[in-house]
Amino acid sequence: MSISALIWSTADLLRGDYKQSDYGKIILPFTLLRRLECVLEPTRDAVLNEYEARKSLNVPLEQFLVRKSNNSFYNISKYTLSKLMADSNNIRENLESYITSFSANAREVFEKYEFDKQLDKLNENNLLYMIVEKFSSFDLSPEKVSNHEMGLMFEELIRKFAEASNETAGEHFTPRDIVRLTTSLVFALDDEVLTKNAVVRSLYDPTAGTGGFLSSGSEYIYELNPNATLVTFGQELNPESYAICKADMMIKGQDVSNIKHGNTLSDDQLANKKFDYMLSNPPFGVEWKKVQKIVTDEHTQKGYAGRFGAGLPRVSDGSLLFLLHLISKMNPKEEGGSRIGIILNGSPLFTGGAGSGESEIRRYILENDLLEAIIAMPTDMFFNTGISTYIWILSNHKEEHRKNKVQLINASSMGESMRKSLGSKRKQLNDIQIDEIVRTYGDFISSKESKIFDTRDFGYRRITVERPLQLSYFTKDETKLEALKNDIAFEKIDAETQKEIFEALKTMDEKIPSQKLFEKEISKKVTSKLTASNLKLLQKHLSEHDEEAELVKDSKGKLVANADLRDYENVPLNQDINEYFQKEVIPHVPLAWIDETKTDAKDGLVGIVGYEIPFNRHFYEYVPPRELAVIDEELETLTKEILEILHEV
Numbered sequence: 230m231s232i233s234a235l236i237w238s239t240a241d242l243l244r245g246d247y248k249q250s251d252y253g254k255i256i257l258p259f260t261l262l263r264r265l266e267c268v269l270e271p272t273r274d275a276v277l278n279e280y281e282a283r284k285s286l287n288v289p290l291e292q293f294l295v296r297k298s299n300n301s302f303y304n305i306s307k308y309t310l311s312k313l314m315a316d317s318n319n320i321r322e323n324l325e326s327y328i329t330s331f332s333a334n335a336r337e338v339f340e341k342y343e344f345d346k347q348l349d350k351l352n353e354n355n356l357l358y359m360i361v362e363k364f365s366s367f368d369l370s371p372e373k374v375s376n377h378e379m380g381l382m383f384e385e386l387i388r389k390f391a392e393a394s395n396e397t398a399g400e401h402f403t404p405r406d407i408v409r410l411t412t413s414l415v416f417a418l419d420d421e422v423l424t425k426n427a428v429v430r431s432l433y434d435p436t437a438g439t440g441g442f443l444s445s446g447s448e449y450i451y452e453l454n455p456n457a458t459l460v461t462f463g464q465e466l467n468p469e470s471y472a473i474c475k476a477d478m479m480i481k482g483q484d485v486s487n488i489k490h491g492n493t494l495s496d497d498q499l500a501n502k503k504f505d506y507m508l509s510n511p512p513f514g515v516e517w518k519k520v521q522k523i524v525t526d527e528h529t530q531k532g533y534a535g536r537f538g539a540g541l542p543r544v545s546d547g548s549l550l551f552l553l554h555l556i557s558k559m560n561p562k563e564e565g566g567s568r569i570g571i572i573l574n575g576s577p578l579f580t581g582g583a584g585s586g587e588s589e590i591r592r593y594i595l596e597n598d599l600l601e602a603i604i605a606m607p608t609d610m611f612f613n614t615g616i617s618t619y620i621w622i623l624s625n626h627k628e629e630h631r632k633n634k635v636q637l638i639n640a641s642s643m644g645e646s647m648r649k650s651l652g653s654k655r656k657q658l659n660d661i662q663i664d665e666i667v668r669t670y671g672d673f674i675s676s677k678e679s680k681i682f683d684t685r686d687f688g689y690r691r692i693t694v695e696r697p698l699q700l701s702y703f704t705k706d707e708t709k710l711e712a713l714k715n716d717i718a719f720e721k722i723d724a725e726t727q728k729e730i731f732e733a734l735k736t737m738d739e740k741i742p743s744q745k746l747f748e749k750e751i752s753k754k755v756t757s758k759l760t761a762s763n764l765k766l767l768q769k770h771l772s773e774h775d776e777e778a779e780l781v782k783d784s785k786g787k788l789v790a791n792a793d794l795r796d797y798e799n800v801p802l803n804q805d806i807n808e809y810f811q812k813e814v815i816p817h818v819p820l821a822w823i824d825e826t827k828t829d830a831k832d833g834l835v836g837i838v839g840y841e842i843p844f845n846r847h848f849y850e851y852v853p854p855r856e857l858a859v860i861d862e863e864l865e866t867l868t869k870e871i872l873e874i875l876h877e878v
Contacts, residue, residue: 260369260383269302325348341472412446416568428454432507464497494551495519514546515546521544552594552621640666645662682847694798698790702767712770745781748764751767774794
C-alpha cells in the first residue's frame with residue numbers, strides 16, 4: 230500500500246467520533262507534523278546542542294538555529310512522535326509541548342488549525358495515542374518521499390477532504406480540473422522560456438485558499454522542467470485554509486514566509502511586490518462593504534499610483550477589485566512582463582454602463598491591451614455554484630500577432646457528467662478536453678468556438694439623445710384641476726390669486742397647444758404677477774406632451790428638451806457619432822438632437838465611453854422554429870397515445 234493510502238486509512242480510526250468532513254482537521258496537521266519531524270531528523274541533535282549552548286546568553290537564537298537546521302524552520306524539543314508514546318498518560322501535554330517548540334513560522338500553522346482543540350477531542354475519545362502511533366510509523370523522510378512527491382500526496386489529501394466537505398468546499402477549494410486548465414493557459418505561451426536550465430520564476434495567488442493554484446503551478450513547472458524553480462507567494466483570509474496552504478508550501482520546501490494571512494483588498498501584505506505569473510479564483514459576487522472605506526481611500530488618494538485607480542465596481546461584487554489588484558502586481562514589460570489567469574462569473578463582462586466603475590475598469594484593461602483571452606466554461610463546474618464562469622487571461626507582453634486583439638473561446642458545451650455530484654459540481658473536464666481548449670487558445674485561429682476581435686470592438690460611446698418639449702394645456706380637465714387645487718405648493722398662493730387663476734381657466738380654450746400662448750393669456754387674466762414657480766406649477770398639472778403642439782423654447786430661443794423623452798444610444802467606437810445619428814435616429818425621430826454638453830471625462834469628446842464584452846451574443850446561433858405541420862403531427866401522435874392509455878384504464 231502506498232504511503233498516501235496508508236495516511237488516508239488513518240481516517241478509519243476516526244469513524245463514529247468525527248464527521249467525515251472533519252477528518253482533514255486531524256489528518257492534515259498530523260501529516261505535516263510527521264513530515265517536518267522527518268525533515269528535521271538529520272540535524273535535530275545539532276539544533277538541540279546549539280540551543281543548549283546559547284539559550285542562557287539572552288540573544289535572539291533564530292539565525293543560529295535555522296543555520297544548524299539547514300531548513301527555514303526548526304524544533305528545540307527533545308520529543309518525537311515515537312518518544313511521546315513512552316509516556317502515554319501525559320501524551321496530550323507532551324505533544325503540545327512538542328508543537329510549541331517549533332519555530333514561529335511552523336508553529337503558526339498548527340495555531341491556525343486550532344490544533345490544540347483537536348488534540349483535546351482526540352484525547353477525550355481515547356484516540357490520541359492510536360493516531361500518534363499510526364503517524365510515527367510513516368517514513369516521510371526526503372530520502373523516501375521527495376518534496377515533489379510529498380506535495381502531490383498532501384495535495385491529494387487536501388482535495389479528498391475538501392470534496393468530503395461538499396457544499397462548503399467551494400469557498401476555499403477550486404476543483405482540480407479548473408485549476409489545471411487555468412494553469413495550463415497561463416503557462417502555455419511560455420514553454421520555451423520555462424524549459425531553459427536553472428530558470429527562476431514567481432507565482433502569486435491573492436486568494437490562495439488551500440493553495441491549489443500554487444501547487445498546480447509548481448507541478449506544471451516541475452513536469453516541464455525539473456531544474457526550474459518556481460517561488461510561490463499567496464495570501465488567504467480564512468485561517469484554516471491559510472494553515473493548509475502554508476503547510477502545503479512547507480511540505481514542498483517553499484519559503485513559507487511568502488504565504489500571508491489577511492484580507493488582500495484591505496491589507497496587502499505583499500505590497501510593492503511584482504510577480505511573473507498570477508492565478509486566482511476570487512469569491513463570486515461577494516460584497517466588499519467591510520473594506521469599502523480603505524479601498525475607496527486608496528482609489529481617491531493614490532489614483533493610478535495605487536491598485537484601484539481605474540475605478541471601483543459596485544459594492545455588491547468585488548471580483549474586479551481582485552483583478553485590478555493582480556494587474557498592479559505585474560512586472561513592467563521591459564523586465565519581462567507578467568501573465569494572469571483569473572476565474573470570474575459573468576457579471577464583470579457587462580455589468581455597469583458607460584462611465585460606471587465596472588466599465589472604466591474594462592476600459593483600462595482593453596485600452597492598455599492587457600486582455601488576451603476569455604474562455605467560457607460549462608455550468609456546474611464548481612462545488613458551491615452552478616453559474617456560468619469565465620477564465621480571463623491577461624498579459625502585458627503579448628506576442629506580436631496578439632497585440633490589440635482579444636480571443637473569445639466558447640467551451641461551455643464541453644465537460645462530462647460526473648458519476649457522483651460534489652455539491653453543485655456535476656461536470657468535469659477531462660485531460661483531452663483541457664488539451665483541446667489550450668490548443669485552441671494557442672492556435673489563435675477564428676472558428677466556431679474561437680472568435681478574434683480588436684480591443685476597440687468592445688467599446689462604444691454613449692450619446693444623449695434629446696427630443697423637444699411640446700406642450701398642450703388642458704384648462705377644463707377636472708382631474709388635472711383637482712390635482713392642482715390639492716397641491717401643497719398651490720395652497721401657499723394667496724386665496725385671491727387662486728380664485729383668479731381658476732376663473733381665468735374657465736374663460737380659456739379647452740386645449741391650448743402652446744406654452745407661450747397659455748402663459749401669455751393666463752398672465753393677462755390674473756391681477757397678481759405670476760412668478761416663474763407659479764407658471765411651473767400650472768405646467769406640471771395642466772400640460773401634457775403633444776407632438777402637435779408648438780415647440781417650447783427658452784429665453785435665448787433655444788429648444789427646450791423634454792426630460793421624459795430623453796434617450797441614449799450606444800455608438801460603436803469605430804463609427805462616427807454624427808453619421809450614426811443621421812442614419813439610425815433621425816429617420817425615426819426627426820426633431821431629435823445630440824446633447825453635446827455630455828462629454829467623456831478622459832478624451833473630452835461628445836459621448837461617454839463605455840466597454841462591455843457581450844460574450845454570449847458573439848456565439849449565438851439562430852435556431853428556426855419547427856414547422857407547424859411537424860408539431861401538429863407530434864400532438865396527434867401524443868393524443869392517440871393518451872387515449873389508448875385511458876381506454877386501458
